[in-house]
Amino acid sequence: MTEEPNVPPETPEEAALTGTLAASIALKQRAGGLIVPVLTALIAFLLGGLVVLATGHNPLLAYRDIFNGAGLNWVFHPTTNVADTAAYNLSQTLLQTTTLILCGLAVAFAFRCGMFNIGGQGQYFVGLYVANWVGVDFSGMSPLPHILLAVGAATLAGGLWAGIAGFLKATVGAHEVISTIMLNWIAIWVGEWLFGDGGPLQNSANKTVPISSDIAESAKLPVFWGEKELQGLHVGFFVAIAALVVFWAILNRTTLGYEVRAVGFNPEAAAYGGINVRKNLVRAMAISGAFAGLAGALDMTGYLYHFGQSDIPANSVGFIGIAVALLGRNTAVGTGLGALLFGALLFGTTHGLSSNVIQPELAGNLTYIIEGLVVLFVGADVLILYLWNTRRRLRPRGPKAAEAAA
Amino acid sequence: MSEWTQRLENPVSARLRDPGVTGYTGLVLGVLAAFLAIPPIEARTTTWPIVVGIVAVALGIWTTTRGRRRLGIGAIVSGLLGIGLGILATRSGTGNLEAVFNASLVAQTFAFATPLVFGAIAGMFSERSGVVNIGLEGMMLMGAFWGVFGADKGGTWVVGILVGGATGGVLALVYAYFAIHLRADQIVGGTAVNFLALGITGYFFFQIYHGEYVPAGVSQIPDVNIPGLKDVGFLGPAIGHLNLMIWVGFLVVIASYFVVFKTPIGLRIRACGEHPRAADTVGINVYAVRYGCVVLSGVLAAIGGVYLSDGFGGGTFNDNMTAGRGFIALAAMIFGNWRPAGAFGAAVLFGLSSAVALRLQVYSASASTLFNVLPYVLTLIAVAGVIGRTVPPAADGKPYSKQ
Numbered sequence: 071m072t073e074e075p076n077v078p079p080e081t082p083e084e085a086a087l088t089g090t091l092a093a094s095i096a097l098k099q100r101a102g103g104l105i106v107p108v109l110t111a112l113i114a115f116l117l118g119g120l121v122v123l124a125t126g127h128n129p130l131l132a133y134r135d136i137f138n139g140a141g142l143n144w145v146f147h148p149t150t151n152v153a154d155t156a157a158y159n160l161s162q163t164l165l166q167t168t169t170l171i172l173c174g175l176a177v178a179f180a181f182r183c184g185m186f187n188i189g190g191q192g193q194y195f196v197g198l199y200v201a202n203w204v205g206v207d208f209s210g211m212s213p214l215p216h217i218l219l220a221v222g223a224a225t226l227a228g229g230l231w232a233g234i235a236g237f238l239k240a241t242v243g244a245h246e247v248i249s250t251i252m253l254n255w256i257a258i259w260v261g262e263w264l265f266g267d268g269g270p271l272q273n274s275a276n277k278t279v280p281i282s283s284d285i286a287e288s289a290k291l292p293v294f295w296g297e298k299e300l301q302g303l304h305v306g307f308f309v310a311i312a313a314l315v316v317f318w319a320i321l322n323r324t325t326l327g328y329e330v331r332a333v334g335f336n337p338e339a340a341a342y343g344g345i346n347v348r349k350n351l352v353r354a355m356a357i358s359g360a361f362a363g364l365a366g367a368l369d370m371t372g373y374l375y376h377f378g379q380s381d382i383p384a385n386s387v388g389f390i391g392i393a394v395a396l397l398g399r400n401t402a403v404g405t406g407l408g409a410l411l412f413g414a415l416l417f418g419t420t421h422g423l424s425s426n427v428i429q430p431e432l433a434g435n436l437t438y439i440i441e442g443l444v445v446l447f448v449g450a451d452v453l454i455l456y457l458w459n460t461r462r463r464l465r466p467r468g469p470k471a472a473e474a475a476a
Numbered sequence: 477m478s479e480w481t482q483r484l485e486n487p488v489s490a491r492l493r494d495p496g497v498t499g500y501t502g503l504v505l506g507v508l509a510a511f512l513a514i515p516p517i518e519a520r521t522t523t524w525p526i527v528v529g530i531v532a533v534a535l536g537i538w539t540t541t542r543g544r545r546r547l548g549i550g551a552i553v554s555g556l557l558g559i560g561l562g563i564l565a566t567r568s569g570t571g572n573l574e575a576v577f578n579a580s581l582v583a584q585t586f587a588f589a590t591p592l593v594f595g596a597i598a599g600m601f602s603e604r605s606g607v608v609n610i611g612l613e614g615m616m617l618m619g620a621f622w623g624v625f626g627a628d629k630g631g632t633w634v635v636g637i638l639v640g641g642a643t644g645g646v647l648a649l650v651y652a653y654f655a656i657h658l659r660a661d662q663i664v665g666g667t668a669v670n671f672l673a674l675g676i677t678g679y680f681f682f683q684i685y686h687g688e689y690v691p692a693g694v695s696q697i698p699d700v701n702i703p704g705l706k707d708v709g710f711l712g713p714a715i716g717h718l719n720l721m722i723w724v725g726f727l728v729v730i731a732s733y734f735v736v737f738k739t740p741i742g743l744r745i746r747a748c749g750e751h752p753r754a755a756d757t758v759g760i761n762v763y764a765v766r767y768g769c770v771v772l773s774g775v776l777a778a779i780g781g782v783y784l785s786d787g788f789g790g791g792t793f794n795d796n797m798t799a800g801r802g803f804i805a806l807a808a809m810i811f812g813n814w815r816p817a818g819a820f821g822a823a824v825l826f827g828l829s830s831a832v833a834l835r836l837q838v839y840s841a842s843a844s845t846l847f848n849v850l851p852y853v854l855t856l857i858a859v860a861g862v863i864g865r866t867v868p869p870a871a872d873g874k875p876y877s878k879q
Contacts, residue, residue, distance in 0.1 A: 121676075121679065125679075125680075125683050186661075186663050186664075188610075188663070188667065238856075238859070238860045242860055244859040244860050245859065247610070247663050248806075248807075248810060248855070248859045249856055249859055249860070251610075251803055251806070251807075252807065252852040252853075252855050252856040252859070253852075253856065255800055255803060255804075255849075255852040256849055256852045256853060256856070258800075259845055259848045259849040259852070260845075260849070262845055262848070263845035263846075266845065383796065383799070389667075389671070392667055393671070396664065429682065431678075431682040432679055432682055432683060434678070435674075435675045435676075435678035435679035435682065436675065436679060437675070438671050438672070438674045438675030438678065438679075439671075439672060439675030439676060439679060440675075441671045441675070442668045442669070442670075442671030442672030442673075442674075442675055443668070443672070444668075445664060445665075445667055445668035445671060446650075446654060446660075446665060446668035446669075446672070448664070449654065449660035449661050449664030449665050449668060450654055450658040450659075450660040
C-alpha cells in the first residue's frame with residue numbers, strides 16, 4: 071500500500087531517546103520483559119496469602135490444594151488417562167484456558183490499537199447466544215457445516231457488537247470504555263430476556279425453567295481428551311492456540327497489524343503518515359470482539375451446550391480476560407501464559423479443596439482478590455519503570471544500558 | 477486519549493446535537509407518548525407510551541444541562557405528561573395496570589434511585605477533580621457488605637454507615653495512590669478496584685457469616701414518617717415514609733451543587749479537573765485536591781451501598797449485591813453531564829425504569845427486561861453524541877505529574 075512510509079520504524083531503544091509517546095509505550099513493553107509480570111503475580115499471590123493467613127487458614131496448604139485442584143500436579147506423573155484425577159483436572163483447567171486465551175486476546179488486540187476493550191464479557195455473551203441459536207434452531211445439518219456456521223456466526227456477532235463501540239469512537243469520539251460497559255450490560259439483559267420466561271431461546275420442553283435447549287449433536291465440537299458427557303477437552307483448545315498465532319501474525323506480519331499498532335502508538339502521527347485512523351479503530355475493535363465472540367462460540371459448542379438465566383451473573387470470563395491480557399503485557403505468548411494461570415485459578419478453586427484447609431467459596435473469592443491485585447499492580451507504569459530503572463542500575467554494563475546512555 | 481477524535485466534527489451529527497433540536501424532539505416525543513395509547517394507534521400495553529415518554533424526559537434533561545433550560549424543562553414536562561396521559565388512556569382499558577402505576581411507584585422510584593444518586597454524585601466529585609472512577613461499583617459493594625456488618629456487630633445502623641463509608645474510603649485511598657502517585661492507568665485501576673471489592677466482600681461474607689444470610693434483626697436505617705402527610709391522598713404513600721437515606725441523598729445533591737459551583741473549594745476541584753497545570757501554578761495542591769475528591773467519592777459511593785443493603789435490602793447482603801448499580805450510577809453521571817442536578821435527574825429516571833421493571837414482571841417478563849436495558853441504551857445513545865455532546869472535564873483521566 072502506498073500509505074506506508076518508507077522509513078522503517080525505529081526500535082524502542084532508539085525511539086526512547088526521542089522521548090515520544092510511542093517510545094515510552096514500547097519501552098514499558100520491553101522493560102517489563104518477563105520479570106515484571108512474574109513479580110506482579112508473586113506480589114498478588116503473596117498479598118492474597120496474607121488475607122488467607124489473617125482469616126486463620128494456612129495459605130501454603132491452600133495454594134497447594136488449588137495447584138492440585140487445577141491438575142498442575144499432572145506434570146509429576148503425566149498420563150493421558152482421564153480416570154486419573156490430575157489428568158482430568160488438567161483437562162478442565164485447559165478448558166477454562168481455552169476461553170481465557172480468546173477473552174484475553176479480545177482485550178489485548180484493542181489495547182495494541184490504543185483502546186481499552188472492557189466489553190469482552192458482552193461480546194462473549196453475544197457469541198454464546200448466537201452459537202446457541204444456530205446450534206439449536208439449525209438442526210438437521212451435517213456436523214461440519216453446522217459447527218462452522220455456529221462458530222462463524224457467533225464470531226461475526228461478537229465482532230459486530232464490539233464494532234458498535236469502535237464505530238462510535240471513530241465517528242463521534244465516544245469513549246470506548248463507556249460504550250463497551252454499556253454494551254456489556256445490554257448484552258447481559260438481552261440474555262436474561264432470551265432465556266427467560268417466554269424468551270425466544272428458552273427451551274420448549276419446560277416453560278417454567280429459564281434455560282435454553284441443548285444444541286443439536288451435529289453442532290457439538292469433537293472432544294479429544296476425555297468424554298463428551300464428562301465435559302472433556304474439545305478441539306476448540308487448538309483453535310485458541312491457533313488464535314494466539316494469528317494474533318501475533320496479524321500484528322507483526324501484516325499491513326493491517328502495522329497500521330493498528332501505529333494508531334495505538336500515536337494516532338496523530340499515524341494519520342500524518344497516511345493511515346486511516348478511523349478505519350483502524352473500527353477494524354481493531356471488531357477483531358477484538360471477534361476473538362471474544364469466538365470464545366463464546368467454542369464454549370457453547372464445546373462443552374456448555376445450553377445456557378440459562380442463572381448462568382449469566384455467574385460468568386465473568388470476559389472480565390478475567392482483562393487481567394489475562396494485562397498480565398501478559400498484550401502479547402501472544404504472555405496472554406497464553408496468563409490464560410493458563412487464571413484458568414488454573416478458576417478451576418482449581420472450585421473443586422477438590424479439602425474443607426479443613428480452605429472452603430471452595432473462600433478460594434473462589436480469593437481468585438477475585440488475586441485478579442484485582444494483579445490488575446492493580448500491572449496498571450502502575452511508574453512502578454514498572456522504577457523496577458526497570460533499578461534493574462538497569464544493578465547492571466550498568468548491560469548492552470541496553472550502554473545504548474540508552476549513548 | 478480520545479481528545480483527537482473529539483475534534484473530528486461531523487456536520488450532520490453536530491446539527492443533531494444542538495440543544496434546540498434535542499429539546500424540540502423531546503417535546504414532540506412527549507406528545508407522541510400520549511397519543512400512542514389512544515385510538516388511532518392504541519397500544520394495548522403502557523410499555524410504549526412509557527418508553528417514548530422516558531426518552532422525551534431524557535432528551536429534556538439533556539437539553540437542560542446543555543444551555544437551553546426552558547426548552548429542556550418543557551420537554552421533561554411534556555414527557556411526564558405523555559407518560560401520565562398514556563397510562564390514563566390504557567388504564568381505562570386494562571384495569572389491572574393500576575397496580576403498576578400508583579403513588580407508591582414514586583416511593584419505589586426514589587428507593588431504586590438513591591444508590592444511583594449517591595454513586596453518581598460520588599463519581600462526579602472524582603471526575604471533576606480529574607480522576608476517572610470506573611471503580612464506583614466496587615466501592616459501593618464494599619459499603620453494602622461492611623455497612624451491614626457494622627450494623628450487625630455495632631448494634632446500630634449508625635455504626636453501619638460509618639464502617640461502610642470508611643471501607644469505601646479506604647479502597648478509594650488505595651485507588652487514589654495508584655491513580656495519582658503512581659500515575660497508573662485509571663481505567664485499569666478502576667477495574668482492579670471492582671475485582672478487589674468483589675473478592676474481599678465475597679471472601680469475608682463467607683468467612684464471617686459462613687455463606688448464610690446476615691442474621692435477621694440487624695439494625696436497619698429507619699424510615700422518616702412525616703406526621704402531617706400520613707393521610708394525605710397521594711403524597712402519603714408517595715413521600716410520607718421514605719427512608720432516611722433518600723432524604724440524605726436529596727441533601728447531598730443540593731450540597732454538592734453548592735460545593736462544586738459556589739465555593740472556592742469547588743473552584744479548586746474544577747480547576748484540577750480542567751487544567752491541573754494552571755491550578756498548580758496558582759498554588760493549588762493538585763494531588764491533595766484529587767486525593768480528597770477520590771476518597772470522598774469512595775465514601776459517598778459506599779454510603780449508597782450501605783443504603784442498598786441496610787436500608788433498601790432490609791439488613792441483608794448477598795454476593796455481588798450491587799449487580800451493576802455502580803455502572804448505572806456512572807452512566808447517570810455521564811448522562812447528567814458531570815453536574816449534580818443532571819446526575820440526580822438521570823438517577824431518578826433510571827430508578828423509575830427499575831421500579832417499573834420490577835412491577836411489570838408480574839404481567840410480562842419481556843417488557844420488564846426492556847425497562848432494565850433502558851438506562852444502558854440511553855447512555856449509549858448519549859455518549860454517542862447523537863442527541864447532544866457529553867463534555868467531561870478536560871483533564872479527566874489524565875494523570876498529573878508535578879515538575
